[in-house]
Amino acid sequence: MTEPGKRIRIAVAGLGVIARTVHLPLLQRRADLFDIVALSDLSPARLAELGARYGVEPARRHTDAAAMLSSGGCDAVLLATSGSHGGLAATALRHGLPVLCEKPLAYTLAETGRLTGPDAGTAPLMVGYMKQYDPAVAEAARLLKEIGGAAAVHAVEVTVLHAGGDQQLAFANLPPAPRDLPAEQAARLRAADERLLDAAVGGDAGARTLYQILINSISHDLSLLRLFTGAPATVDHVATWPLAPDGPPEPSVEISGRLPAGGRYGIRWLNLPDCPAYRETVTLHHARGALELVFPSPYLLNAPTTLTAVDRHGGGERRAVFRSVTEAFEQELVAFHAMVTAGVRPLTGVAEGAADLRTSQQVVRRYGELTGAAIGGEAAS
Structure with a gap:
């Protein structure tokens, strides 16, 4: 937990429609609260385009979300990848990173069980029901x-x-x-x-x-x-x-x-x-x-x-x-x-x-x- 009012260094995984149209513009709008420091997506072209637009240095642009989470240098992560987020959420929590997770949180109840188990750590998670x-x-x-x-x-x-x-x-x-x-x-x-x-x-x-x-x-x-x-x-x-x-x-x-x-x-x-x-x-x-x-x-x-x-x-x-x-x-x-x-x-x-x-x-x-x-x-x- 950081002190209230501090800017959060946030990493964003997944640069599809919801990230492009909503999350990234709003994170930039709320620069008083957030600093976008890392991005990940399967597409190198998307990474280059959006990394340049939002001022993320090339070394912090990843084609593998798990690699981004393990690279450090951020305080929290926003998960906007397609499909189930259970695996990436578990990885983020193990690294001590608070998570804002777009729905679906997971596909299975077994995945959600791993988000609260003894190996999950104590970092909090919010599901993105805006x-x-x-x-x-x-x-x-x-x-x-x-x-x-x-x-x-x-x-x-x-x-x-x-x-x-x-x-x-x-x-x-x-x-x-x-x-x-x-x-x-x-x-x-x-x-x-x-x-x-x-x-x-x-x-x-x-x-x-x-x-x-x-x-x-x-x-x-x-x-x-x-x-x-x-x-x-x-x-x-x-x-x-x-x-x-x-x-x-x-x-x-x-x-x-x-x-x-x-x-x-x-x-x-x-x-x-x-x-x-x-x-x-x-x-x-x-x-x-x-x-x-x-x-x-x-x-x-x-x-x-x-x-x-x-x-x-x-x-x-x-x-x-x-x-x-x-x-x-x-x-x-x-x-x-x-x-x-x-x-x-x-x-x-x-x-x-x-x-x-x-x-x-x-x-x-x-x-x-x-x-x-x-x-x-x-x-x-």
């Missing part, structure tokens, strides 16, 4: 507490209109995917992730696709459920269906069940690649009204989330709207800095990240029960 740090979410949590907290929630409805990546990222003018990825190393990493998927849910293609949607996207909604009501108590219904017979390989997903205090939740994640804009709506219904959150695309920095609080007033309905252009990802970085320098507990650490994995595996197991799909790995037990 929506938990959104000012509108914080205000919704405050209002919910005033009316009785989780016990007051009658139902939670979540609808995600998941627009295609090209729709969400057209504004960013990102360069084409790099062509200099080392084929053998990339194949080795893909094979490792395939083995982890087998260990998590088995070999059924539908189950694996569902699981990846859960841990890569719906996990944000599970994190909000945990924040407002606690993790789902049951998974009663699961359905997946394609947009069209010749449509995208990822289906739409529907999940519902019971909340810990007795209310119900329902999540609809609709894969709509040609939808003009991403939109996510989370509504908490209670006896006197509702709290409705509407999130824009996460790639649009400082685009406000809208909270509408609806309740009775006299003989009618009163609506109060809250918006803030304070960026959720930036608030997450501020919270990470506080975790590293002052020991402030993150909203999602290893235990909470493992809880979301556990819920995701319960969804897959219920999917198998309802469809007859053969579920294996941890999800089957």
Whole structure:
């Protein structure tokens, strides 16, 4: 732990879309808190481009993330590589480096177990669920507490209109995917992730696709459920269906069940690649009204989330709207800095990240029960 207010020397592993559009620009914006001192990526071209842009000297640009972590010279690490982060997170913690880990934290519960075992060290870890740090979410949590907290929630409805990546990222003018990825190393990493998927849910293609949607996207909604009501108590219904017979390989997903205090939740994640804009709506219904959150695309920095609080007033309905252009990802970085320098507990650490994995595996197991799909790995037990 360093002293509060000190700049953190941070290393960034993985220079893909989320790093380019969000993390690196915000780390540079918050130069009062962070100093980008090392980068890693499989692509030498990406390393050269972004290393020059963010002032990282050539000797601190690595094509191997593990080598970057062992090279020293940093106070913390941000993991934004593709696939499971369990292995790199464990390596970072063994080196005593606090971790900000993009989701998914891991593919398997066994990986998360190694992040808290005797060999993990004592460095803290935060999972990157930036929506938990959104000012509108914080205000919704405050209002919910005033009316009785989780016990007051009658139902939670979540609808995600998941627009295609090209729709969400057209504004960013990102360069084409790099062509200099080392084929053998990339194949080795893909094979490792395939083995982890087998260990998590088995070999059924539908189950694996569902699981990846859960841990890569719906996990944000599970994190909000945990924040407002606690993790789902049951998974009663699961359905997946394609947009069209010749449509995208990822289906739409529907999940519902019971909340810990007795209310119900329902999540609809609709894969709509040609939808003009991403939109996510989370509504908490209670006896006197509702709290409705509407999130824009996460790639649009400082685009406000809208909270509408609806309740009775006299003989009618009163609506109060809250918006803030304070960026959720930036608030997450501020919270990470506080975790590293002052020991402030993150909203999602290893235990909470493992809880979301556990819920995701319960969804897959219920999917198998309802469809007859053969579920294996941890999800089957």
